[in-house]
Amino acid sequence: MGEIKKVLVSYYSGTGGVKKAANVLSESLIERNCEVIMHSMDISKFNNYKDQYQNIVKEVDLIIVLYAVYAFGAPRPVDRWVENLPKTNNLPVVVISVSGGGEIWPNTSCRVATIRGIEKKGYEVLYEKMMVMPANMLCKVNDDMAMHLINSIPMNINKILDEVFSGKRHRSRFKISTRVLMPITNIEKNAVRNFSKDLVANDACTGCVWCALNCPMGNIELKDDKPIFKDDCIMCLRCYYGCPNKAIHNEKVKGLLFKEGFDLNAVEKRMEGKDLKPINECCKGLAWIGVKRYLLGRE
Ligand SMILES: Cc1cc2nc3c(=O)[nH]c(=O)nc-3n(C[C@H](O)[C@H](O)[C@H](O)COP(=O)(O)O)c2cc1C
Incomplete structure (x- = not known):
């Protein structure tokens, strides 16, 4: 090169x-x-x-x-x-x-x-x-x-x-x-197209348009100031976690999604100036084996 x-x-x-x-x-x-x-x-x-x-x-x-x-x-x-x-x-x-x-x-x-x-x-x-x-x-x-x-x-x-x-x-x-x-990946890609059909904007929705403007697939339209979710979702969760009013919910796949939200900027703010627990202590358990290896530079 x-x-x-x-x-x-x-x-x-x-x-x-x-x-x-x-x-x-x-x-x-x-x-x-x-x-x-x-x-x-x-x-x-x-x-x-x-x-x-x-x-x-x-x-x-x-x-x-x-x-x-x-x-x-x-x-x-x-x-x-x-x-x-x-x-x-x-x-x-x-x-x-x-x-x-x-x-x-x-x-x-x-x-x-x-x-x-x-x-x-x-x-x-x-x-x-x-x-x-x-x-x-x-x-x-x-x-x-x-x-x-x-x-x-x-x-x-x-x-x-x-x-x-x-x-x-x-x-x-x-x-x-x-x-x-x-093939499993391809099945998932088609299966999640309708994930957004189970999304509901509750009364906290102000019709601010954030979700429609930010959907990476252009899968959200606004009708009477409320989001309408179409069938081209990729389940990226941006609207779900990013809604400024926390108004978007999914009643069907609750266990998969984090109730308390997902916001890396908020984590950075919360943790500012705090000492971090050592990697071995905060990556305990089988689920984190790949993360631990990555953080310890072992791959
Ligand atoms: C629909 C979906 C499927 C995912 N599948 C996997 C997966 O197969 N393996 C994995 O390690 N992480 C998986 N993740 C986690 C994401 O890859 C990971 O959180 C990534 O950092 C998200 O990047 P982003 O915040 O830029 O969207 C998945 C996340 C979503 C939303």
């Missing part, structure tokens, strides 16, 4: 974890004297951006793509991004997946289909890596663990960039057990 002067950072983030990592990545690239183009895969931004891609891929020396892991795979905005990539001749790409559980089976399948799609378009995927950010459903991360993960972003991003800039390749070996999981 030649000198890296201009980088396109394309990211998909539902509830802000990946966005934090993408922002740190952008700052680190600027510190390395690179020009950076940041691009969110949200549909509102994507539609305006799509046509410009033809030129962008001719201008940049590297593309870094980051995305949240959903059901051991990539969310649909990432599939759409791959589908819309113009063909090129060996433009280098780095793929960073961001999960709540870390690089453990079954998460190990989460980059396979995306990398294959990118390579089919003529790009050269040089480097792939898993980062970890707090899980936004199922297993609640305690504040100490969340802060360890947030604090570790710069170190992990710089480690990746040091290796990429020094020309190191990092590709995972494809395991057959991974192939078995890919």
